[in-house]
Amino acid sequence: MRALVTGATSGIGLAIAAELALRGTDLVIVARDKNRLDSVAARLANYSGVTVETLAADLLDDAGIAAVISRLQDADSVVDMLVNNAGIGLPPGGFLGNDIDTSRRLTSLNVDAVMRLSHAALPAMIRRGRGGLLTVASIAAFTPGTPAITYSASKAWAVAFGEGLNTLLRSTGVHSTVVAPGFVRSEFHSRSGVATAGIPERLWLTPEQVAIAAVNAFARNTPLVVPGAIWRTGFAIGSRLPRPWLRAGFAALMSRTSSPRTGSSSAAPSIQTEGTV
Ligand SMILES: NC(=O)c1ccc[n+]([C@@H]2O[C@H](COP(=O)([O-])OP(=O)(O)OC[C@H]3O[C@@H](n4cnc5c(N)ncnc54)[C@H](OP(=O)(O)O)[C@@H]3O)[C@@H](O)[C@H]2O)c1
Numbered sequence: 107m108r109a110l111v112t113g114a115t116s117g118i119g120l121a122i123a124a125e126l127a128l129r130g131t132d133l134v135i136v137a138r139d140k141n142r143l144d145s146v147a148a149r150l151a152n153y154s155g156v157t158v159e160t161l162a163a164d165l166l167d168d169a170g171i172a173a174v175i176s177r178l179q180d181a182d183s184v185v186d187m188l189v190n191n192a193g194i195g196l197p198p199g200g201f202l203g204n205d206i207d208t209s210r211r212l213t214s215l216n217v218d219a220v221m222r223l224s225h226a227a228l229p230a231m232i233r234r235g236r237g238g239l240l241t242v243a244s245i246a247a248f249t250p251g252t253p254a255i256t257y258s259a260s261k262a263w264a265v266a267f268g269e270g271l272n273t274l275l276r277s278t279g280v281h282s283t284v285v286a287p288g289f290v291r292s293e294f295h296s297r298s299g300v301a302t303a304g305i306p307e308r309l310w311l312t313p314e315q316v317a318i319a320a321v322n323a324f325a326r327n328t329p330l331v332v333p334g335a336i337w338r339t340g341f342a343i344g345s346r347l348p349r350p351w352l353r354a355g356f357a358a359l360m361s362r363t364s365s366p367r368t369g370s371s372s373a374a375p376s377i378q379t380e381g382t383v
Contacts, residue, residue, distance in 0.1 A: 110134040110178060110185045112133035112223070113167060113192030115142045115154045117292025118242055123190055125321045127154035134185060136174055137192070160260045165192055165219040166211060175226040186237035187324070190220040190264075193242065195298040200253025209256040217262035220267065228271075231280045238281030241268040245288045245337055248344060248381045249356040262287070265330065272329035281327040285320040287311055287381050288337040308336060316332075368372045 109126050114135035115118035123133055127150050135150070135158060137143055143160040151158045162179055163170035165261030178185050196202055212381045224239055231237040243264035246257055275282055290311045295302050311334045319333035332341045344352050 108132040108134065108184065109187035109189055110136065110161075110174070110218075110227075111189040111191060112136045112174070113148045114189075115139060116288055117294060118287070118290055118313045118316050119189070119191035120146060120189060121317035122240070122242075122320060123150060124154075125314070126159070126187075126189075127151075127156045127316040129321070130154075130156060130213045132157040134161055136161045136163055136165075138162060138164045139172075153363070165223075166214050169221060171222050174223055178223065178227045179230065181230070184222045184230070184234070185227065186231070186234075188223060188237060188239050190223060190241040192219070193260075195294055195300065196254040196257045197298045198300055200257045203253070212256055212319055213260055215255070217263050218265060222273070224267075228280070233273070234276045235279035238283070238324065238327070239268065239271065240320055241282070241284045243268065243284050244285045244318070244383050245286050248324070248341065248352075249383075250349070250353055252356060253332065260374065264284045267330045272327065281324055283320065283324040283328055285316060285323065286330060286341075287383065288332075288334060288340075290316055301305050311337070315363075 107122075107130070109131050111119050111123045111126070111133060113231050114123040114133070115137040118139075119137075123135055127133060133150065133156060135143055135147060135281075140160070140162040143162055147158040147160045150156070161174060163173045165171060165174070178188065193282055196208065201209055207368060220241060227239070233330055241264050244251070244257075244261040246254070247261035247265040249258060252258060265284050265286060270281035287306055288311060289302070289309050292313055316333045319331050323331035332338045344355075347355075
């Protein structure tokens with residue numbers, strides 16, 4: 107079995123790649139930084155013995171998408187599993203406090219790239235009757251009302267997409283699983299300049315916790331998995347709450363975080379900063 111993992115040099119993607127490698131899965135790892143890819147590939151191959159290829163590609167770029175599609179469709183070296191993991195959050199200020207290009211880059215990576223790579227990978231998987239997609243969404247998919255609404259919306263799209271595919275693919279032998287984590291220790295928040303100091307320690311997951319839950323769920327073809335007991339409980343309660351209560355509760359949690367940055371010049375002064383998940 108071979109998996110192609112996007113965003114595999116850090117955080118959740120790296121942990122999923124490592125978990126798959128431990129289970130004997132060969133890898134194609136994708137990210138932009140070539141040096142970092144090479145060093146991660148050497149470490150993964152060393153500790154697991156699997157074959158690890160690197161593919162340096164920017165998924166915000168048509169040429170990068172084309173290179174990954176070409177690798178996904180290489181009939182001489184089949185990719186059985188696509189892990190749609192690479193994603194970015196919104197800087198402080200959320201949707202209204204950043205320029206529109208910031209949100210467009212976000213939806214390009216979190217939505218468009220996922221859709222394009224999945225559409226390219228699925229026909230051969232369906233023909234072979236095995237393999238599938240593991241898509242990294244977020245608990246933010248279920249939390250409307252925070253300032254980072256384009257991020258939440260992109261992850262709601264990922265949930266609808268991956269869960270919907272699970273139903274569409276039911277008779278094909280091809281799996282589709284979506285993982286929706288809460289706060290995870292990675293480079294995600296520092297990359298978008300979001301401070302996380304106010305987030306309670308008990309709400310943090312490790313990338314490894316997420317990876318084990320995700321890879322197990324993919325093996326069972328579970329449509330949607332929320333890693334971590336506290337987040338699973340919160341999700342179960344939240345999905346039964348009236349929507350106004352849910353919005354108010356999550357906005358209160360988000361307002362406990364603060365940021366050293368102020369967002370772009372178009373930021374409305376009253377917009378709070380937030381720790382996206
Ligand atoms: N951390 C959280 O709290 C959290 C919670 C829920 C969901 N998530 C989701 O989990 C996923 C992974 O996030 P993470 O926390 O592991 O973040 P991370 O530590 O920042 O890792 C991001 C990875 O994606 C790659 N990447 C970024 N932009 C890219 C691009 N344009 N083209 C190709 N690769 C790109 C990065 O490598 P290069 O920079 O070298 O390209 C890196 O390997 C995201 O979809 C995120 O939305 C995160």
